[in-house]
Amino acid sequence: MRRADRLFQIIQVLRRGRGPVTADAIAAELETSKRTVYRDIADLIGQQVPIRGEAGVGYVLEGGYDLPPLMLTAEEIEAAVLGAQWVASRGDPALARAAQDLIAKIGVAVPERLRPLILEPASGAAPNWNALPDRLDMAAVRRAIHGARKISLTYRDEQERESERIIWPIAVGYHETVRLLVAWCELRRDFRTFRTDRVAGAQFLEERYPERPATLRARWRKAKLAQAEAMRAQSVTAKAS
Known part of the structure; x- marks a missing residue:
């Protein structure tokens, strides 16, 4: 790999990282040595690229730095x-x-x-002919998530039973045939997932919910991970008995 390409790739690795990235991790991805990474990091810093950190701890690319799209x-x-x-x-x-x-x-x-x-791309995504229609305005849902605003939802379950919910929307999942709205449900006092094709009515409220969407998403992911680990443990126990 040319040095210029390697410097660019180091910036890319740091930009995609959610926290400090160690020289070991960078060297492994770029298939080079830590010594080379240390030297390249020093060169980038000398070129006014806003990288902070130190050897043995990790490096972070500070916000506000970007590369031109032609790269x-x-x-x-x-x-x-x-x-x-x-x-x-x-x-x-x-x-x-x-x-x-x-x-x-x-x-x-x-x-x-x-x-x-x-x-003329070499690969492409096939059309999705079986997608079920959304029963609410998904653009408004995304605005509610970004603004941490509540939604009043009328929802039908698979038995066509309706319930009224006040939810705190945090994410939308795009599956092959359906879209899923992940939210904290005030009625159930827990996270719930709602199929958008089963929504019977929705009112987008001005009231904000008290926590940041990112914080709730982190709690939801942690809960899903704990649930998956519990299911794996039950499966191992069942096989052993």
Whole structure:
């Protein structure tokens, strides 16, 4: 790998990291030595790239630093286009339009030699013919999540029984045929997942819920992990008995 490419990849590794990234981890990903990573980090810092950290602890790329879009690699372009194609065929109308706009913007931004990767991609997402319709405004749902605002929901379960809920929406899951709204349910005092095709009515409230969406998402992921571990433990116990 050329040195210029390696410096670029180090920035990419740090940018995608959620916390400090060690020289060991960087060296393993780039298939180089820690000594080279230390030298490259020092060079990047000397070039005013806002990296902080130290050897043995890890490095972080501070916010506010970015690279021009023309620095996308061929693989990154294909990944972005494939992902946008998937969203365009499976997302709600607002996201589908945004995905199509994204593909168009990438086509304008990249060098001409890379445009065939967009116009004639080697891979593509198949259309989703079996998607069930949403029964609420998904763009409004995303705004409620970003704004930490509550939703009053009328929901039908699989037996067609209706219930009234006040929920704190935190995430939307896009599956092949259905979309799932993850939320804290005031009625159940716990996290619940609602199929958007089973929503009978929704009112988007101005009232904010008291916790940050990111905090609730972290709690939800922790609860799902604990649930999965408990199920694995039960399975091991059942096999042993």
